[in-house]
Amino acid sequence: MSLFGRVKHQGRELTSRALERHLRLGVTGLSGSGKTAFITSLVHQLTQGDNSGNLPFFDVVQQQRYLGGQLAGQVLAVPRFPLEQNLQYLQQEPPVWPPSTTGWSQLNLQLRYKAGSGVRAHLQSHSELALEIVDYPGEWLLDLPMLTMNYTQWCEFSWQLFSKAHRAETAQPFKQLLQGADINDGSELYVQQLTDSYKQLLAQFHQTAGAYLNQPGRLLIPGELAGAPMLQLFPLLPEQASQNTALAAKLTQHYNSYCKHVIKPFYQRYFSTLDRQVILVDCLSALNAGHAAVTELQQALQLILQSFHYGPSSLLRRLFKPRISRVLFAASKADHVTPEQHKSLTLLLQQLLQQPLKNSQYQAATTEAMAIAAIRASASGFVQVDGLAQPCLSGTAADQKKLNYFPGEVPATVPPQAVFERHKFTFLPLQPLPWHGTSALPHIRMDHVLQFILGDKLR
Template sequence: MSLYQKIRQQGREFSQRTLDRHLRLGVTGLSGSGKTAFITSLVHQLTHGDQPAHLPFFAVVREKRYLGGQVNQQQVLSVPRFPIEQNLQYLQQKPPTWPPSTRGWSQLSLTLRYKPAAGLRAKLQSRSELALNIVDYPGEWLLDLPLLNMDYQQWCEFSWRLFRQPHRQAIAKDFEQHLLTLNQQDGTELSLQNTTDNYKVLLQQFHDTPGAYLNQPGRLLVPGELAGAPMLQLFPLLPEQASANTVLAKKLAQHYKSYCKNVIEPFYQQHFVSLDRQIILVDCLTVLNSGYAAIQELQQALQLILKSFHYGPSSLLARLFKPKISKVLFAASKSDHATPEQHKALSLLLQQLLYQPLKLSHYQAAVTEVMAIAAIRASTSGYVQVEGLAQPCIRGKTLQQKNVTYFPGEVPATIPSADFFTQHKFEFLALEPIQWAEHQPLPHVRMDHVLQFMLGDKLE
């Protein structure tokens, strides 16, 4: 982006923010939590969903004041644009499929038009506008944020404590062995690259292990435009190796510092520092499938990530010069994998999972809410008769393209104990999207509640 373009864009945003007509919505979640599906649904609901029956809880639509939303033309052509049209195409295929996992960052800006409800704005204007900015990125990159609060030595200690957890230990054995035989005075390019390649294999194995969420650095898994950059030659030495004054330890500490300064810090500044509102998506059902250790690691990951955000009330001056997140929605995503009467338990489970972070954000005075949602509903719900009794069930298509009608099981309202998991197995199935045509509203669960919580007050 040229300096001139940057200044122009910033100027436009500044004037909209001065008028309080601009909102940056942060969509936060680990890889696979449903960020891309959520943004796709949000944009489609805002640009097509003006039917009160489809979004009954979204006041501006229910009150027939919504005049429509429009995706803005990208002002700066070098900025990657969120591929909304392609994502919708995936959902329209026969059979429909989910948009692929995200490999780089992209953004989209929308203009929402509405009739003000009452007050001064309604007296002065027959229509008003709100600009909405959203960014998508690979979930793996989010896990880099906690690295900003550690130095290389601390990261090595943190990593090896993690790698010694029961669900990771066996997988990390080969890499540990590799490090033990490594010449600690060899800081050559070839040696660094070789061990980095080994570490990359380990990270990929972790990534494919259910419940192993905390895989750092994120750019080793999804390098984006950084593929081949020397600072990506990065891996955690064993803590006793990292604290020794060797050529290798010094070189890796240098790469770590450079990675934090040149990659994580700018990414954080550009996309996370000035958020106004945030939705945190958590896939609680998949983590239940993966067991107790997975739940603990998910909690740890969320707790670490949420420390990176600034929460608090938003005055106009604060919004302009020291932005803070004033509203946070904790959403249990993919709730359509469970039957509707289980959704209450699902949001209670999420609330418990986030106990620490929630306490933190309450403490810092953001308005928070917890709910179970599905950005793009992939099942229909109903009842089947079992021995004369109506049993709730859902219908959908598995990823193996098999039509199924079943009761996926009860969702525990609190985190089950480690013992419970030794006797009980949760099996919430992943489902393919429902066949859908673009002129139809995109099926969802509680996206109208999400929109009302996130945007309702700005569309008054």
């Protein structure tokens, strides 16, 4: 796009922002929490699934005022969210989930509706709302807390984390490697060798259930930064980090560059301008992985939530420093449990977030919590057991086996460690339901999601 084109585009965006005809939605969540599935479903519901039977709690659709959503053009240099490819994965036989995300991408939507009341309802044939959504690998989100630490603090933080029960054994070989390291060698080759070993450790952590906090995220998923010198980065042991040595100096330099040239621009570009936010949390996988996992999930959420600005926005703020005015806390993959467990799942999510939210200013925003499935992969029903109707699910396991089962109860509060020692939670992952692309994507509460996120803007 030419300079003139870009200025015109930005001008249009500022005007519609000022008129509140433009929303930037942030979908926030750790890797695997369901961001990509959520965006795919949300966009599909808004563009194809807008019949009232499919979205009964989305007022604008229910009141037959919704005229449809269309994918809108965007700056050509911005990678586009692979909506069509994702829908193709779901249409395969057997269907598969879209793959984990390896770079950032964006999708712009133009929503058309008839205003329900007021001057616009009489004067205009239709109104429009522009919606902007960004997707990115969850690993990169976890870099945000690094902005609040210096290199030495990061080393302390990392090694404290690596001493936890579910990580200590895996971290031992790298710890030994560092104990024997030549801290006066800051040469390119040596730093790269040690970084390679740390990268292996991070990859192992990445495969460890419940090990969420893996930094720096770009070492796992480098995106366009593959090979950049600042990615030669790993935490020295705390006692090594505080010494004035060639190795510590080099790593401090890389850490500072990484914060300045990678994390800050990423944050400014995608997160500092959000108007609304959906925070997806996969509570069920954390329960499966045990007590240490739930604790680390809580810690990760706490660190992330501190990075966002919440509160109502004045006109000037909206233009230059937008703040998040609505936050939806969503327990994802609610289709992994029977419907009567959704209430407990929502309560669990709220309790899990209680501590993390204490230190954020989110109270200034309008919030809601709910259990959702962006793309429902199970059907729920009842079976007769001893003459009593018991809730059950049916779905397809990862090995394509058909399942008919009761996945278990969801605790309504975060269970103490003793419960995990007695009981193993097994909320099974499921393959998507067969889908031919002609009908709306099956979901749980995406209509509630849309009403909360967009309802007030489509009145």
